[in-house]
Amino acid sequence: MALHAQLLPEPIPTAPTLQSIYAALPDLVLRIREDAARRDRERILPFEPFDWIREARIGTLLVPVEYGGPGGKVTDYIEVIRQLGAGDSNVAHALRSHFNFAESIVLRSLLQPDGLAFERLLSGAIFAGAHTENQTKHPIDIGTTLTRAGDHYILHGRKHYATGTAFADYGSFSAVNEEGEAVFVMIPTDREGVTVLDDWDGMGQRLTASGGVVLDHVRVEPEEIGTRDLSTLIGRHTSTLRQLHLAASAAGAVAGALADAQDYVLEHARAANHSHARFARDDLFVQKVLGDVSALAYGVDAAIRAAALEQEGVATAILEGRPNDEVEPLVIQAALNGARAQLVSGQLALEAAGKIFELGGGSATSSRFNLDRHWRNIRTVLNHNPLNHKARVIGDYMLNGTTTHLEEGRVF
DSSP, rough: BBBBBBOEEEEEEOOOOOOOHHHHHHHHHHHHHHTTHHHHHOOOOHHHHHHHHHHHHHHGGTTOOOGSOOOOOOHHHHHHHHHHHOOOOHHHHTTTHHHHHHHHHHHTTTTOHHHHHHHHHHHHEEEEEOOOOSSEEETTTTOOEEETTTEEEEEEEHHHHHHHTOOOOOEEEEEETSSSOOOEEETTTSSSEEOOOOOOOOSTTSSOOOEEEEEEEEEGGGGGGEEEEEHHHHHHHHHHHHHHHHHHHHHHHHHHHHHHHHHHHHHHHOOOOTOSSSGGOOHHHHHHHHHOOOOOOOOHHHHHHHHHHHHHHHHHHHHHOOOOOHHHHHHHHHHHHHHHHHHHHHHHHHHHHHHHGGGGGGGGGTTTTHHHHHHHHHHHHEEEEEEEEHHHHHHHHHOOOOGGSSSSSSSO
8 A cells, every 4th residue: 555655754753663672572462361251252443452552652663763663573573463463363463554554655665655654653653544445246346435525525434354443543345336447535534424333243362443433424635645556565465464474463372372272271270189299280181281282372373483484584675676587486386385384274273272271170161261262263263364265366476376366466
């Protein structure tokens, strides 16, 4: 996505550093985790955690130092999402569109610096939006329209899977203009005619605000309109990164499950009737299960971090202005390995989230602890883009060199 370029802003002296963001992260994660089980159980959207995220200036992470930001890289971004996911994978997931927008703006800054976008990011603003619709025949079809009305435009339609838009300050929405071209608009979410619905009914990730948005004859200014460029190298890189963000959210859920499992054993679990031990923490089988879950979590983290490092290499090559024919193979390989990481981590994550119930008896299934939310959340994240499709595309590439789906900028 590319908004109209603006003059670069002056660096903001009070912008956070990368070190300050990492320093604030542990306490932030603990605060988010503290009430996560109850929020999920009672369906309380995490507006307060998003206030904390704004206060910690997490959303500025990817803004380069030369534009007044912390200068975080892709590996920093994925690590921050993973840690936030350990507090609540809903919160981590809901930041997906924000960082997709930020990465796009950073990579375009070499040729098309967007001062307004950097200014908004540095102010602490959160970005989200929706491009998918559930009332069309095919997921990629767009029914939302953008029509001219004198010196401005009118946006009208309905979006779905508007993840994070309820918590955001700005939303990006795709539409078809009067020439039949696919475009997008970036507008404040509190603009008249924009209604964010809380109608997401998935069994997991219940609090990501992934329901619909009604766009009822919303006024749009010319400078708020941009063109979509999914098939460019930048578009394809950010598409792969969007999938890695989901995997990082799932990795966070595994870390959260591990932490909850450890707390459950130490604070609530009793030894089984036939156990050799008096306390659950001394039961050899309990120790073995927790060790297994810890190893599975380690494997998930390793896969995600390796894929993030490869994606960072792609971003670096683009920012260095390397020729397209040099960047192209990096994009292909990163897409393939990103998909492999999702396939591996998905299997390990589900096993880990299911295994924690072996740490206790019937009480481990109590809604008070809500331990099942981790499995539900992971399963829901993995359903966003079919893993079977990813595996098939990898196999087709290995056997036939086919790159069709790796060049679309949609799934991988």
